[in-house]
Amino acid sequence: MLARRQALRERVGRASPAAGPTRRPARGRVSAALNMHQPPDPPRSAAVSCLCVRAAARLRSAPGMQPSGPAAAELDASLEQYLRVRIFKIIVIGDSNVGKTCLTFRFCGGAFPASTEATIGVDFREKTVEIEGEKIKVQVWDTAGQERFRKSMVEHYYRNVHAVIFVYDVTKMASFTNLKMWIEECNGHAVPPFVPKVLVGNKCDLREQIQVPSSVALKFADAHNMLLFETSAKDPKESQNVESIFMCLACRLKAQKSLLYRDMERQQGKVQKLEFTQDANNKNSCPC
Numbered sequence: 001m002l003a004r005r006q007a008l009r010e011r012v013g014r015a016s017p018a019a020g021p022t023r024r025p026a027r028g029r030v031s032a033a034l035n036m037h038q039p040p041d042p043p044r045s046a047a048v049s050c051l052c053v054r055a056a057a058r059l060r061s062a063p064g065m066q067p068s069g070p071a072a073a074e075l076d077a078s079l080e081q082y083l084r085v086r087i088f089k090i091i092v093i094g095d096s097n098v099g100k101t102c103l104t105f106r107f108c109g110g111a112f113p114a115s116t117e118a119t120i121g122v123d124f125r126e127k128t129v130e131i132e133g134e135k136i137k138v139q140v141w142d143t144a145g146q147e148r149f150r151k152s153m154v155e156h157y158y159r160n161v162h163a164v165i166f167v168y169d170v171t172k173m174a175s176f177t178n179l180k181m182w183i184e185e186c187n188g189h190a191v192p193p194f195v196p197k198v199l200v201g202n203k204c205d206l207r208e209q210i211q212v213p214s215s216v217a218l219k220f221a222d223a224h225n226m227l228l229f230e231t232s233a234k235d236p237k238e239s240q241n242v243e244s245i246f247m248c249l250a251c252r253l254k255a256q257k258s259l260l261y262r263d264m265e266r267q268q269g270k271v272q273k274l275e276f277t278q279d280a281n282n283k284n285s286c287p288c
Contacts, residue, residue, distance in 0.1 A: 086135075091163075095182075170210050200230075204235075
C-alpha cells in the first residue's frame with residue numbers, strides 16, 4: 001500500500017508543471033462529480049400539480065397554518081380548478097361480441113367503429129359532458145368479455161367504480177342468460193349496493209333476429225333494481241338513446257362527490273358514507 005502511494009505521488013509530481021507539494025482535490029469538485037450521476041429532480045410544476053389538493057387539505061386542517069392574502073387566493077383557485085370537473089368511472093361488462101366497444105365508441109366518439117376486434121384486458125375512453133352548467137368527466141372502461149382476456153385485469157375493473165352497465169345482445173339469448181354470472185362477479189368484488197347499475201339490450205336494429213323479448217328483459221331489470229335500455233350502437237338514429245344511457249348515469253352520479261374530493265376527506269379523517277341525495281325541488285334534464 002505504501003509503495004502504491006509513493007508511486008502515485010511520483011507520477012503526480014512528474015505531471016505537474018512546477019514542483020511543489022501534492023494537493024488533494026477540493027471537496028466541492030468531488031461532490032459535484034458525484035452529483036452528475038444522480039437523476040435530476042422532477043419539474044416543480046409536476047410536484048405542485050400532484051400535491052396541490054393534499055397541501056390544501058393540510059393547510060386548512062392545521063391550526064394556525066391557514067394561508068391568507070394572495071397565497072390563500074392562489075391556493076383556492078388551484079383547488080377550485082381540480083374540483084370543478086367531477087370524475088366518474090363507469091365500467092361496461094357483458095359477454096363477448098355483444099357490442100360493448102361499439103357502445104363506448106358511439107358515446108365517446110359519436111360514431112360507429114368501422115371494424116372492431118376482441119377487447120384484450122380493458123380499453124379506456126372518456127368524455128366530458130355538461131349537466132346544468134357543471135362539467136363532468138365520464139371515464140368509460142370497456143372490459144373484455146372472454147375469460148382468458150380478463151383474469152389479470154378483473155380487480156382493476158371494479159376498483160373505485162361509480163356505475164356499472166350490463167350489456168347483452170337481444171339476438172342471443174345466451175348473452176342474456178349469462179347476465180346472472182356477470183352480476184355475481186360484480187357482487188363478488190365488493191361493489192357497494194348504492195352504485196347505480198343499468199341493463200342495456202344492444203343490436204335492436206336486427207328486429208327479425210330478436211330472441212330476448214322486452215317484457216322478459218324488463219322483468220329481469222326490475223328484479224335487480226336496474227333501469228333497462230334497448231338500443232343499437234350501429235344505427236345512427238339510435239345515437240340519442242346511447243347518449244341517454246351514459247347521461248342518465250352521469251345525472252345520478254352528479255349528486256355524489258368526486259373521487260378527488262372524497263380522497264381529500266380521507267386525508268382529513270372525515271370519511272363519510274356516500275349516499276345518493278337528490279333534491280326533490282331541483283328539476284334537471286336527466287334523461288332517466
